Each structure stands twice: as C-alpha cells, then as structure tokens.
Amino acid sequence: MDRREIRTGVVGLGYFGSFHARQHAASQKGRLVAVADFDADRAAAVAAAHGVEAVTDHRDLIGRVDAVSVAVPTSLHHRVASDLIDAGIHVLIEKPIADTPEAARDLIARAEAKGVVLQVGHIERFSPVFSVLAEEAGRPRALELTRIGPWKGRAIDVDVVLDLMIHDIDLALTLAGAEVVDVAAMGAAVRAPTNDFAHALLRFANGVTAHLNASRVADRQERTIRAVDGARVVTADLAARTVTVAEGESRREIAVPASDNLALEIASFLDAVANGRPAVVDGAAGLAALVVAERIMGAIAGLPAAAPNNGGST
Structure with missing residues (x-):
C-alpha cells in the first residue's frame, strides 16, 4: 500500500x-x-x-x-x-x-x-529513553519499575494495574526476555472502585526479578526504571529523559533528546x-502484558495462582 x-x-x-x-x-x-x-x-x-x-x-x-x-x-x-x-x-x-x-x-x-x-x-516501547536503557542494561538480573502520579480522576473504569502498571509490565517482559513464573502482589482502592495503587513482584524463568510500583494517588510524579546486574546499575528517568549508568565509582549520565513518543x-x-x-x-505482546496483569490483579484479590501462560492459546 x-x-x-x-x-x-x-x-x-x-x-x-x-x-x-x-x-x-x-x-x-x-x-x-x-x-x-x-x-x-x-x-x-x-x-x-x-x-x-x-x-x-x-x-x-x-x-x-x-x-x-x-x-x-x-x-x-x-x-x-x-x-x-x-x-x-x-x-x-x-x-x-x-x-x-x-x-x-x-x-x-x-x-x-x-x-x-x-x-x-x-x-513507552517507542521512547528513545527506553531504547537507551535497554541497550545499556543488556540482560539485567533485577528490575525496579515505578510509575506513580497524583489523582486525575480519569481512566477509573479500570484497575491501576491496567491503567498504569500495564506499561511497565510490557517493559519488564521486554527487558527480561523470559516467561513470568511467579507473581506476588498487593494493592488497594482509595478513590476509585478498583485498585488505585499496586505493588507487584515478578519472577521470570531465567531468574530475573522485577518489582513494579504503580499509583494514581501519589504525592508526586515519577516514571523510572532501574536495571541491576551485579555492581552495574542503569537508571532511566522517562520524564526527565536521562539514563544514568553507575558501576563502582564510575558514573555516566546520558541525556536523551526530546521526542514525541x-x-x-x-x-x-x-x-x-x-x-x-x-x-x-503486536497483538501477542499486548496479550502477554494483559495475562500478567490479570495474574497481578488476581494475586491482589487473593485468588489462587493460575498456571503460567504469557499469552499462548489455552
């Protein structure tokens, strides 16, 4: 065409x-x-x-x-x-x-x-900041992803896991490059009928762990990703458009030019x-993130853990 x-x-x-x-x-x-x-x-x-x-x-x-x-x-x-x-x-x-x-x-x-x-x-997959983080981090052993902000009163028809955390679920899956084998989570509703904040710990089949923190009732705005592999720590601030690489006494900061994602x-x-x-x-990536989101919401609700399935046919 x-x-x-x-x-x-x-x-x-x-x-x-x-x-x-x-x-x-x-x-x-x-x-x-x-x-x-x-x-x-x-x-x-x-x-x-x-x-x-x-x-x-x-x-x-x-x-x-x-x-x-x-x-x-x-x-x-x-x-x-x-x-x-x-x-x-x-x-x-x-x-x-x-x-x-x-x-x-x-x-x-x-x-x-x-x-x-x-x-x-x-x-966020199209963010140049994330691209720099992914290149610098390689295959990290641990991830910390935070996406929090003050109450705006929109998108309250869905849980914060589907509203905000879903972004970081997709990024964690991309960085880890493996299937999620275990999920632990907690969260609560504050102003909406569904969860307004949530914390999740994911364990992947290759041993990578990811801690995800999402809130729409926070006192500040923060969108950060930290990737850790031994003494090497790569931190991306998606809002400030910076990536910091720290290893031992060495520290390097990369400024990423502005873009419209x-x-x-x-x-x-x-x-x-x-x-x-x-x-x-594609749709498979969207499904994989949604399946993990469902498992996180189930863990918050105290439902029995489902068998791992990151998007394949049932």
Whole structure:
C-alpha cells in the first residue's frame, strides 16, 4: 500500500484520543479523513480542528478509512476493534489490548484471518529513553519499575494495574526476555472502585526479578526504571529523559533528546501498514502484558495462582 494513500481515522476522542487525532492529522505517512465519538459535539469539535469528517458510530468509518486508532474505554475495545478488523481495517488499539485475555485472543485471531495490522499502544516501547536503557542494561538480573502520579480522576473504569502498571509490565517482559513464573502482589482502592495503587513482584524463568510500583494517588510524579546486574546499575528517568549508568565509582549520565513518543508510535503503525509487515508491538505482546496483569490483579484479590501462560492459546 502506498503510504500516501493510507486514509486514517480515530475512534474515541477523549483525553488521549484527541492526541491521536492531532498526530494523525500531522502525519506525513497517512491522511486523516474522519474521527468518531458517540458524543456528537466532541466529534464535531475535533473534526473541525483538523478539517475532517465527524461521525458518531465507528462503523460509519468502514469504507472510508484504511487504518484507525482506537482510543475508547477498555471495556469497548473488543466490540469496536472487532467490527473494524472484520471490515479489513488496520487497527492501533490503546493499551490494554482488551479487558480480558479471551477478548484479546479473539482480536488477534480476527486480525490474522483478515491479514491486517493489529498494534497495541504500549507507547513507552517507542521512547528513545527506553531504547537507551535497554541497550545499556543488556540482560539485567533485577528490575525496579515505578510509575506513580497524583489523582486525575480519569481512566477509573479500570484497575491501576491496567491503567498504569500495564506499561511497565510490557517493559519488564521486554527487558527480561523470559516467561513470568511467579507473581506476588498487593494493592488497594482509595478513590476509585478498583485498585488505585499496586505493588507487584515478578519472577521470570531465567531468574530475573522485577518489582513494579504503580499509583494514581501519589504525592508526586515519577516514571523510572532501574536495571541491576551485579555492581552495574542503569537508571532511566522517562520524564526527565536521562539514563544514568553507575558501576563502582564510575558514573555516566546520558541525556536523551526530546521526542514525541505518540508520533513515533503512530509512524511505526503506518509503516507496518504501508510495508505489509507485523507491528513492533503486536497483538501477542499486548496479550502477554494483559495475562500478567490479570495474574497481578488476581494475586491482589487473593485468588489462587493460575498456571503460567504469557499469552499462548489455552
């Protein structure tokens, strides 16, 4: 497919969906032609800002677009994405891929059957800061991932594990490069009906351990990753855009140039569409992160541990 002919759309124009619309409108790799939201006024406002068509039903995009970003609430991911995939439309779906592993597996199967790209919005994979950390860290023995911030009152339809920690689950899986064999976790609800903070300890088949800390009721903003291998410690501050490498008395700090990670994510998606290749963060990666997230939430709830399954068929 000629990238100049890729007609794009966005479904769901809330907080993050509006950013998707802006990036699609600015992209040189596709042409934004329509946006969709059940709120007609919101759809009209975003459409007017970018000079495109507004619709209130995602199915009205069928026949008008070749690729879409889906940024609706998680509970609607499967219904919306399955309609679009079945119509042969390439889909970039915000994380988590779906609200259950079963729904995620169904989306993956539908995309494979239709031969379309299914990409999951694990945006930190496109962060140059994470790329530098991964290169410097190699295969660490221990990981510490922290993603905390003050209460914003959004995305409370899902647990903090699916809202925030899911990012770091994906990054931990990427850095560890092995299957999760054991999960311990704790968390609690504070202001939302579901957990607002969570701590998880993951043990991987290759002996790597990862401690994950997520909160949406913290007194500060922090997004950091620490990778440890003996005396060598590599620390990334995703917000400050720095990577620090410490080993013994030696300390080296790497400043990473500014970037727009959402623009990079969308560009990668449209490149996959144009070149007919799999997404960098495909449905299998989204499913693997979701399966681990389910195990963490189960551990918090005190449910019996499930057998390890990072995304394969049951």
